[in-house]
Amino acid sequence: MRIEEADPKGLVRESYRIEGITLGECKSIFVDWALSLPVDAPMKDALRALIAHYATGAPDHPMSGVMEQGLLAPDTPKRKGGRAARVGLA
Numbered sequence: 384m385r386i387e388e389a390d391p392k393g394l395v396r397e398s399y400r401i402e403g404i405t406l407g408e409c410k411s412i413f414v415d416w417a418l419s420l421p422v423d424a425p426m427k428d429a430l431r432a433l434i435a436h437y438a439t440g441a442p443d444h445p446m447s448g449v450m451e452q453g454l455l456a457p458d459t460p461k462r463k464g465g466r467a468a469r470v471g472l473a
Contacts, residue, residue, distance in 0.1 A: 386436050389429035392419045398446045399437050409445040413453065430454050 390396055394416045398409055420426060430453050438447035 384425075384428050384432045386432060388424070389432040389436075390416065391421075392416070394419065395433050395437060395446060395450075399441060399444060404445060406445040406449070409449045412446070413449045417453075427454060 392415075394412050398404060398412045401408075417426065420429060430450050434447070434450050434454075438444070438450060441447055
């Protein structure tokens with residue numbers, strides 16, 4: 384995945400440029416980044432690309448840790464709706 388696809392608004396790039404950024408600020412930026420991805424974008428692939436591009440050169444940066452934690456998050460479960468969710472498939 385190209386870095387422009389992984390960080391369409393440049394939020395992660397800018398977080399690495401902010402001197403003295405805190406963990407809390409990085410978490411907030413991470414949420415904004417996740418919401419800016421297209422719905423069908425593979426988030427973990429995007430995170431891997433961003434980590435390879437930014438975190439390897441700055442392993443102690445708070446955003447590096449936030450992105451690593453993002454990789455550990457479980458995949459989003461698929462929603463079952465309607466009758467099938469209430470009574471199961473017949």
